[in-house]
Amino acid sequence: MTAVAPARVRKGRGIELVLLLFAVGIVTLAYCNVELAVNDALPPNLLVQVGWLLGVALAFHLVLRWRASYADPILLPLATLLNGLGLVMIHRLDLAHGRDLGSSLALRQLIWTAVSVVVALVVLVVLRDHRVLRRYTWTFGLGGFVLLLLPLAPGIGRAVNGSRIWIGLGPFTFQPGEIAKITLAIFFAAYLVTTRDALSVAGRKVLGLTLPRGRDLGPIVVVWLLSVGVLVFESDLGTSLLFFGIFVAMLYLATERISWIVIGLLLFCVGAYVAYLMFGHVQTRVLLWLHTFSPEALKASDQLAKGIMGMASGGMFGTGLGNGRPDITYFAESDFIFSSFGEELGLIGVFAILMLYVLFVERGLRTALGTRDGFGKLLAAGLSFSVALQCFVVVGGVTRVIPLTGLTLPFLSYGGSSLLANWTLVALLLRISDQARRPEPDPGVRPSSSSEETQVVKLR
């Protein structure tokens, strides 16, 4: 047996640092662009602000070097760039609405970014191995369902813009659905990895499709009822579609049975159609979607129409940051932030933003491919797919692919709960990717030096 030098695995931390600097550079340019366009001058404390952003990014980077040195090097720069661009656009809308420092949404978003990054770092430091999460399978499951249904609770539930997906606690409002996205993904992953064998047992064959056994339909029906409940009682198609979509996707990943997807889609279509027939607010949403510019629809709401006119006015190259009028559209900094970018950065700009999301999801799925344990695979794939699906629901909503719903665009939109959830999601993906990319210690070769030994011990 010849001695082969083990291939050196690149950790990628150096690349990450370069990309982070690049991301902060782009955000800085965008920020200067806005200030020059609106105020004809560079922001007065530019260096301080850029310094803070750089500091937060570098802190994250250093924690990764310390606690997850093999983590995927692209995810953090992508999240930083999207978060930073979102901040710039929110700041730009602050300027358009004449909001001062006290009422500035950008400032709040910045504080939430800091809080979210701290939470994400705590997750990274405390959670040394993602498999620990499996111990709390049912806690996460129960927590997720409760969070999802919390807005329906009398007293704390709030309806904003027609959707009852908020809770209010004193001066704070929160979208618990965002957090539920993560806890439920953990629950689904843990639950499915234990029950996958039972769920993939073949049942009857209908039209060439192998159906699961009848008694295994229980979980999907429960999740379906929950989704339909969210759609009907919280009147939020987005959240409903998101949860059901994540569940069906993970169910398919666990069992490799196409039949689950077919059953899931059918169930969703039936649920959505019944809801359409029974509830006026669902019908209004569909009218706005199919006949956005009809007089009846415009009478109900011209928000979608305004968002689309904004995007159209951006055209190919956009008006330039600070030179459009995204403030005409309501919720331009949250639900419609994609339209705001479309208006000011043009088709080219939004293509670039969509590509950032594609890259993010791709890195997440790659992590899932590389992970060695089933739970990690399911969790990483589920979380990545949730980002993709959420982008589809939000952007598809404002560009009339599907009816408009009230979800936020990950990292970009204004909203503390959304930032918190998505940065936590990044922390989980980074944690899983650290294990996916870490070379397995070769049991045949003992490490020769004591320092390497220490390293292995330290990380397990």
Add this chain to the structure above:
Amino acid sequence: MNAPIRRLATVVAALFAALLISTTMIQFVFAKSINARPDNRRTLLSTFGVQRGQILADGKAVAESVPSDDEYKWQRKYTQAELYAHVTGYYSFLYGAGGGLEGSENDLLSGSSDKLFYQRISDLLTGKKPRGASLTTTIDAAAQRAAEEGLGNQRGAAIAIDPRTGAILAMVSHPSYDPNVLASHDIDATVKAWRTLTTDKSQPMVNRTIAGNLYPPGSTFKLVTAAAALSSGKFTPSSVLPGQAVLDLPGTTVGLPNDGHVPCSPTGKVTLTEALRVSCNPAFGQLGMDLGQDAVRAQAAKFGVGDELAVPMRVTPSVFPTGLNEAQLAQSSIGQFDVRMTPLQVAMISAAIANRGVVMKPYLVKSAIVDSELSVVDRAQPERLSEAVTPEVANELKSMMIGVVQGGTGTAAQIPGVEVAGKTGTAETAAGANPDAWFTGFAPANGTPKVAVAVIVEDGGNAGSEAAGGRVAGPIARDIMKAVLGE
């Protein structure tokens, strides 16, 4: 589990592909039609949101955009609104830009012109807001004011041009209007004002100097007939023409009477010079018939009749009718029947005679500048349009026109110490209506000509039926010329 993850990646690709297609549909494929929607406030606001260039007359802004506190960002303001209304035009977010330079130079003023390409690039790089170029007009503020005051409350038009270049020095059309009310951000007020202005029978929004229904030029057209005669070589200023009270016209019983049905001279015969001095109808009617309609029409065309011009506002082409019989030719030769001219065209005839026979292309914009850098984007170059007559014929016509002002129908246009050349006109418009009073001329006639004018006062002005071009329009023309000469 890796195979289904790869399949899931395909689903993700499909989801994002759908988003790429949907955004392309909105921002590229249907962008134009969405932007063109009348309820699209962004389109309105984007045109309103740009700092539009100024329009300057004699160094002073007569139209400018000042910051406004509302969402439109800029308010278009017209200082001396009524005085310059037909030069500036209006800029309304309900009715667009029109009525003058606002309309015809919209690209430059709004900053979207290709001439501003490099400026736009530099604005883009420095993050500056795009802004429009400012226009320096050729207007002489004193001449403009003299024209305005001369016309007073009478309907009509006055225009002055520099014969050597074609630069328009004064452009006044009465009645005028206030473009500020159309530029208002108060939608209801704007709609009301527009309705009033567009239904007003006196058509205040029509620029009578270059457009509208045009006017019969009356006796001012005799300059064209005289030019054709002298150019033909068959006539000289001293050629003798019939000057009886009424010229018999073939095929009619009415004949072509002289003004007041009196002979042009006691002898009933006049020279060409004399005929122009007293504006003798029978002489020019006969002259036209002798020359033939093709010669008269060709001469008119050489002065610019029938040309499509833009100053840069579109000028309605003047008309000399075709297919005339002898009687109609005789009437046309004194500027009646279906001859129709703009005051600008009439001024161009005087200008050509002043400028040794050469017609210069009229223009209103001297240069387009980008205000902050004071860099010139575009500068007008005087352009020859045609040679209407030879310098010799121009000289002969000039002497004849000097005679008109010195001791003919145009004495009211005399300026002490300055040689003035001119021609009056009194044009019959319709049965029962008072005639239009004309005066055209130029000064100084003995040196380098500096100004050529045409003035028309509709419906006899304040003089009613007593109107004669000389008395009504002459003093107005005189005051404009005096203003230009600085007298």
